[in-house]
């Protein structure tokens with residue numbers, strides 16, 4: 230699995246991939262990340278990557294030629310999934326991250342300034358990806374987020390296979406709460422059930438807590454028609470407990 234990042238700020242990526250799980254995945258050869266300076270794909274003396282927008286208005290727009298050239302140069306065997314980071318894109322979620330992780334090569338184009346010439350989105354990119362409904366100053370932070378989220382789905386990247394499967398969203402729900410030592414801290418106690426040693430009971434409690442948190446914070450993620458019967462029972466339990474409070 231290889232990520233190619235095309236950017237005018239290659240230095241931005243030096244720190245972010247040099248720690249933690251992504252670093253370990255790089256060291257173990259599970260993933261490769263190659264950062265390309267867009268200016269290396271210009272052909273003029275000034276290495277110009279942007280220009281004024283047609284139709285007037287302020288700001289600068291990234292030119293199409295260096296981006297097309299960069300993608301054509303880094304593509305392996307004419308393949309690769311080409312993704313443009315932009316606030317207009319498909320929202321990144323666990324499903325999309327998993328899809329990307331199944332590709333052999335993902336090419337990430339970082340937008341900048343007021344935008345990117347639309348011919349890139351229309352004729353070069355396979356996907357446009359957004360990491361949320363807000364505008365960043367460029368696609369670099371978004372590209373780093375995509376790499377991190379997708380890398381976690383590459384086999385062998387996250388230590389225990391189960392930990393990705395248990396992550397928030399992977400099972401369609403937010404995470405259940407976690408606790409560690411001490412058992413009591415400033416009067417705040419760890420729930421008793423976690424010391425019971427009864428794994429079935431603990432599992433049921435975790436599922437219930439995950440459902441409760443998800444129903445409260447992200448009701449869009451718990452749709453009644455897709456719930457397993459046991460989950461529906463747990464939700465009923467939760468709502469009757471709430472009535473009792």
Ligand code: ADE
Nearest residue numbers: 314315316359360365371
């Ligand atoms: N570039 C600027 N804002 C962005 C966003 N929200 N997602 C992805 N790329 C971006």
